[in-house]
Amino acid sequence: MQRNFDLQSFLPYLLNQAAEVSSLSFQQVYKDRYGMLRTEWRVLFHLGLYGQMSASEIGSRAKTHKTKVSRAVQRLTERRFVERALDSVDRRVTHLTLTKRGQAAYDDLRSVAESYEETLLKQLEPDEAVILRRALLKLGGVAPCDFT
Amino acid sequence: MQRNFDLQSFLPYLLNQAAEVSSLSFQQVYKDRYGMLRTEWRVLFHLGLYGQMSASEIGSRAKTHKTKVSRAVQRLTERRFVERALDSVDRRVTHLTLTKRGQAAYDDLRSVAESYEETLLKQLEPDEAVILRRALLKLGGVAPCDFT
DNA sequence: ATGTAATGGTTGTTTTTGTAACCAACAACA
DNA sequence: TGTTGTTGGTTACAAAAACAACCATTACAT
Numbered sequence: 001m002q003r004n005f006d007l008q009s010f011l012p013y014l015l016n017q018a019a020e021v022s023s024l025s026f027q028q029v030y031k032d033r034y035g036m037l038r039t040e041w042r043v044l045f046h047l048g049l050y051g052q053m054s055a056s057e058i059g060s061r062a063k064t065h066k067t068k069v070s071r072a073v074q075r076l077t078e079r080r081f082v083e084r085a086l087d088s089v090d091r092r093v094t095h096l097t098l099t100k101r102g103q104a105a106y107d108d109l110r111s112v113a114e115s116y117e118e119t120l121l122k123q124l125e126p127d128e129a130v131i132l133r134r135a136l137l138k139l140g141g142v143a144p145c146d147f148t
Numbered sequence: 149m150q151r152n153f154d155l156q157s158f159l160p161y162l163l164n165q166a167a168e169v170s171s172l173s174f175q176q177v178y179k180d181r182y183g184m185l186r187t188e189w190r191v192l193f194h195l196g197l198y199g200q201m202s203a204s205e206i207g208s209r210a211k212t213h214k215t216k217v218s219r220a221v222q223r224l225t226e227r228r229f230v231e232r233a234l235d236s237v238d239r240r241v242t243h244l245t246l247t248k249r250g251q252a253a254y255d256d257l258r259s260v261a262e263s264y265e266e267t268l269l270k271q272l273e274p275d276e277a278v279i280l281r282r283a284l285l286k287l288g289g290v291a292p293c294d295f296t
Numbered sequence: 297a298t299g300t301a302a303t304g305g306t307t308g309t310t311t312t313t314g315t316a317a318c319c320a321a322c323a324a325c326a
Numbered sequence: 327t328g329t330t331g332t333t334g335g336t337t338a339c340a341a342a343a344a345c346a347a348c349c350a351t352t353a354c355a356t
Binding site: 037039065067068071090091092093 | 343350
Binding site: 005006007008009010011012013014015016017018019020021022023026042045046049062063110113114116117120121123124128129131132133134135136137138139140141 | 153154155156157158159160161162163164165166167168169170171174190193194197210211258261262264265268269271272276277279280281282283284285286287288289
């Protein structure tokens, strides 16, 4: 049993605080430049980084509920960042790809992400960053992924 | 410049994933047992841990917008977890305290939080946990910088 | 085949949140 | 005294998320 409990050492609290703060600047960029929401840039990055993919694939990779993905894709499609292509075999699935516009947005945002990452890392010792990432992966991987 | 960019190493993404996953089980408890939302348990914990406090104090401590705090306090008050007391000197501020019911809920949830923290820590090496906390505190204190 | 379940995805409705405007009480100062 | 500005807090309205029900298609069993 842990004595001296404090919010500042309670991991879920700490994680949320750090997550919120660290997301803010980046959010400002994709919001201001492209009018995107959080799930939207995630979808964009999944397609940009890993290529063509279906909505459910994105959902399971990003641990995001399918309705969230669906609506993100819808908005991205409306704004011509993403294109849908029906699968010829299984007519339920739609393959998603970036349009030229989407690719350009991705390239731009990716470079912002890279330099933002730099900024964040400057506040940490190099070995601290390594351990931080490893720990976050462990904690984030314990997913009780039971989405309906 | 960081080559080999990946979502799995982009801190804002990693942080959000870990934060979401690690909040889930605990959220289930305060939601199921007391019908509380995230900001509500935070307010509850602030009062439980640090004693009487005003809404704006909670807001600045938890970096939470005042409307969020206001609504959380409102719901907590309606459900008799929290009581308001007007300041006799400055009639704008209201001092918040836990009711018996609120104190009981806090005690209960705090013990849940402590054992949940244990569970989370089991997934990490002891020194990993120390560094993780330190890094999260640093990142959580970061002032937003703009890429405009 | 045919009934049943599972998958990929969308839509509708209700909760929560974000944003901005607002009010009342105080503070500072001419 | 104004009169202007600030602070603590609430409210109203728009945006977004959560949740559940829903199609259409495919898979799988009899």
